[in-house]
Amino acid sequence: MPEKCFYDISNVKKQDKTEYPDFFAKFYDVLYDKIRTGTDRDYYMKKILECKGKILEVGVGTGRFFKEALEKGADIYGIDVSRSMIDVLRANIPEEHHNRVFVKDVKDMNLGVKFDLIIAPFRVFQHIADTDDQIAALNNIYNHLNKDCYFIFDVFVPNLNILLNDSVDAPVFEGEYEPGKSLKVAIDSRADIINQEMDVTWKLEWNEEGMKISNEWPTRIRYYFRYELENLLRLSKLRLVRVFGDFNEGPLTNESADFVLVCKNDPLKI
Ligand SMILES: C[S@@+](CC[C@H](N)C(=O)[O-])C[C@H]1O[C@@H](n2cnc3c(N)ncnc32)[C@H](O)[C@@H]1O
Secondary structure, eight states, X not given: OOGGGOOOTTOOOOOOXXXXXXXXXXXXXXXXXXXXXXXXXXXXXXXXXXXXSEEEEETOTTOTTHHHHHHTTOEEEEEESOHHHHHHHHHHSOGGGGGGEEEOOTTTOOOSOOEEEEEEOSSGGGGOOOHHHHHHHHHHHHHTXXXXXXXXXXXXOOOHHHHHSXXXXXXXXXXXXXXXXXXXXXXXXXXXXXXXXXXXXXXXXXXXXTEEEEEEEXXXXXXXXXXXXXXXXXXXXXXXXXXXXXXXXXXOOTTOOEEEEEEEOOTTOO
């Protein structure tokens, strides 16, 4: 049998490619307010506002939900591995709340406090490449959750058309990031089927002080299939309670675009 048929289970650990560059963090809110907030905002805001205790957002990013949650009185904290994202978030919230957000990796954070709800909205787990790291992150979340409290996260349902067809210069956004200042965003994507990863290159072009600037961010995201997610959670200390197929808590179907996973710190499991 040719050597390439063997998969060496002890092969090198997969490294995350997580660091969001400054130029991407700068435009994150403009971009995702347009292309994501209509899908997941109401769901996560409802969960946040229903919780009367401490909340942690893992991979809080620029604070797409965090800022509004604070304004509405939530006792919310956030961690993110990207300094550039936390810098944008801090600039968006009053200084008295800056000590609610930290640059930390979910895999090894140790905040010394437990929460009544933890959320990781918008594909945070797709940035964690290695299986051992995914389990370490889930177990660390368990360790930060109060008994019988919930952890909610989402990842995309792999779309076979996208996986099988590379894209080049696929348009994502074209508009203004500030009055009179243009922003154009496109992506190249290519699936690495056997590793369940996608190489994605973000291509940004924008206008600043009369100059046209462009930059690219090549990154890699991990995708998950249904039973892998279920098994991953079985291997972790968390108990998977429900998997929804959208942010209205609808069932998972062949048309679902997102897995929305609700897990629990259930001490009876371990
Ligand atoms: C797509 S953004 C989502 C941000 C925010 N939750 C939202 O809904 O807009 C993913 C975020 O996860 C963060 N992230 C990725 N890996 C992480 C890790 N290991 N620990 C903490 N944050 C991580 C990234 O830096 C990024 O800010």
